[in-house]
Amino acid sequence: MTEPITIAMDLGGTKIKLGLVQGGNILAQAQMDAYSDQGLRGRLPYIKQAIDELLDVERINVVDIAGLGISIPGIVDSRKKKVLSIDKKYGDAPGIDFTSWARASWGLPLILENDARAALVGEWQYGNGQGMENVVLMTLGTGVGTSAVIEGKVLRGSHYQAGILGGHFTVNVFGGRCNCGNMGCVEVESSSWSLEEKVKAQPLYAESKLKGEPKIDFAALFHWAEQKDPLALQMRDECLDVWAACAINLIHAYDPEVLLVGGGIMGSGAYILPYLQEKIHQLAWTPWGKVEVRAASSFDSAALLGAGYLVLHQN
Amino acid sequence: MTEPITIAMDLGGTKIKLGLVQGGNILAQAQMDAYSDQGLRGRLPYIKQAIDELLDVERINVVDIAGLGISIPGIVDSRKKKVLSIDKKYGDAPGIDFTSWARASWGLPLILENDARAALVGEWQYGNGQGMENVVLMTLGTGVGTSAVIEGKVLRGSHYQAGILGGHFTVNVFGGRCNCGNMGCVEVESSSWSLEEKVKAQPLYAESKLKGEPKIDFAALFHWAEQKDPLALQMRDECLDVWAACAINLIHAYDPEVLLVGGGIMGSGAYILPYLQEKIHQLAWTPWGKVEVRAASSFDSAALLGAGYLVLHQN
Structure with a gap:
């Protein structure tokens, strides 16, 4: 049919x-x-x-x-x-x-x-989440989007906000104010919209190669980190740790077997996925086994x- | 019957x-x-x-x-x-x-x-969660326990860990290592088991009244904060902010109408609940309305x- x-x-x-x-x-x-x-x-x-x-x-x-x-x-x-x-x-x-x-x-x-829910449904039905009963998506782009399928059902919650606010979990209780009003969210700590302001506030910025960039985005950050620019290295690792904390919080919250990672940033960092996988295997509390980290198939x-x-x- | x-x-x-x-x-x-x-x-x-x-x-x-x-x-x-x-x-x-x-x-x-799931079921069926379809419990005690009822169903997840690991969401990505292996969990940042070590590591400890206490627990912390001991004040507010971040993360994760707060610590801080309520109303992203914070009825x-x-x- x-x-x-x-x-x-x-x-x-x-x-x-x-x-x-x-x-x-x-x-x-x-x-x-x-x-x-x-x-x-x-x-x-x-x-x-x-x-x-x-x-x-x-x-x-x-x-x-x-x-x-x-x-x-x-x-x-x-x-x-x-x-x-x-x-x-x-x-x-x-x-x-x-x-x-x-x-x-x-x-x-x-x-x-x-x-993020629509994208997860697409991945779950036709992409790299096929056949899974428990799968979480994390998209790293302008913001950080998330969503969850638990026991074969899309999680929505009574007010439609369950699953999609993983980018607004506090991961730095001493962090800055997010667009959403909350403090220390994943998005304000590490996403495209917040990156430039964060980088420019660092003491190392004055002598960083990032200062010569017309636009400070993750492509520039990953590029200069590879060239061993000290600020770029520091900020890249901090951002990766924020995403790892986001991933672990999603795993602790929703109990998936597979974490799919997508979004515009994935193009610029070939080692985002292995980094996340390693951190998750080190840090997440999943006595049943290891959560598999996969790239979203067709973001x-x-x-x-x-x-x-x-x-x-x-x- | x-x-x-x-x-x-x-x-x-x-x-x-x-x-x-x-x-x-x-x-x-x-x-x-x-x-x-x-x-x-x-x-x-x-x-x-x-x-x-x-x-x-x-x-x-x-x-x-x-x-x-x-x-x-x-x-x-x-x-x-x-x-x-x-x-x-x-x-x-x-x-x-x-x-x-x-x-x-x-x-x-x-x-x-x-x-924590058993306690939430008790509250939901017979206590202060009665009649609610969406309710989250946070218990502040030796550790920090959590659980969730979403759309009238107890959340368990395929590996039985959904809902109960709110005390092990990372709220301080630059924080210390938790008993569970993860970094900067709510529990290592603010719970009875981690409090003494945290307090003793502070520079202000040498001149704090807390130094004279045989046991540094939340009762002692709240007592000396009321007496305006500088370290006790600082640590009390940090701990309250960690619990507020935990509460907000639970709300962002599970979309409840009511947050129940229980546990041994509730006895020693009459203003824990109003503090959490105020922070949640300031910081949580819930366009449908305000999450109500209630004491667990009979912990x-x-x-x-x-x-x-x-x-x-x-x-």
Whole structure:
């Protein structure tokens, strides 16, 4: 039996990805800049246009589409299909009536889900989490996203925030204030949005090679650490230890067999995974055995595939 | 309908509590020193004797008992009724066949559960967690125990460690090594077992009133903080901030409406609860509303009641 086709949207902080999805396949896709700091409402007509173009090019009639699946950052009420709270990006999203927009645009039903949950569903159904009953995803990007499947069920919690706030667990009780309002979160201690400010506050910054960089991101940090720049080395190791603490907290919280790690940062550090694996094997308390650390298989498409899956299966 | 009677045992680090339990009532109880650093096997005959005495005094025949419920620290396989791993106390517990002991002693079936889970079940069914679908317990004692009920179900996870390791979430990535092997856990940063060593390592210790104390525990710490001893003030606030971070991490992890706080330490600090409540309201990311912080209702009996409940309801 062929699975029905769905329209999937992954509203990332920097890019919006759109796809026509059928099971584990993306039949066609498009991408546009997100300008997420300017809100989402103004992008909706461009998103509609891009999807209509995909349908045209693929010669797919909208009556053959099962529904629309949207993946978005923030805390999402997946029953009411509302964004409850979102941290900086797409600040106007809580006021948007996605159901009406999907109905008015294509006459289609809709699912709305947090992006890390959608990505985990994609990995779990079609990627490197296949066949697992207990799997946690940690994505290292602009922020740090997390989600959990426990005993074969996506963890949501009564207010839809269980599993997705691993980036906002306090890992440094004496640390700085996060965008979310909490202190010493994983994100404020180690993520793309907080890195530059942290690096510039270090005494070693004045004599670091990082000072010559137009943009201090993890690519620059990993590059200069390899060149033995003292500040870059120190900050890289601190960031890796923060991610390891995040991973261990997720393991202690959700009891998975597999930890999937994805996100934009994975491209710039070939030894992130082995480092995390080693720390987890040293430090996590898992008497049943060792949690396996794996790269997410297809981070670019996982949220699209997951959003498509959720249109058809209200797991 | 009257509930059947069960035998309940709460194997604490310092005291072993025994009870005959019927629903939310403890018909009779007894208590003995645990000597948990000497293991559990040698205590089993004394436990049997004490239970037999309770049955005698209450004139209850063992044929009228529905089963035996045991609450014990550590990671517990509640299906196989085995202790998988235990941190210091009762080091021999993983080798004990509780099922055979219960059968040989009284011919009774058995349930075995982690102590924080048993206590939460007691609170949830009979105490201050009644009627809640989403509730987390944090107990501040020798260690820091936690457990969670999510959407009306006790969280266990596939390897029985989900929910109960909140005391071993890293809250200080630059902190010291915990008994469990991990770094900067809540327990090593703030619990009864770690307090004395932490206090003695402080530069202010030489001139602190705490130096005159025979035993540096939280009672002493709270007492001298009230007297404005500088070290006691500093350490009290640090410990409270660690527990607040623990509470916030539990809220971010499990999405409860109510956080119950119990444990031996609650006796010595009337402002622990208001402090936690204020920090949580300031710092936790819960757009749906405010998590309510409540004292556990009957911490002395919650684990007994929960163990009794679990004999009758394999939740």
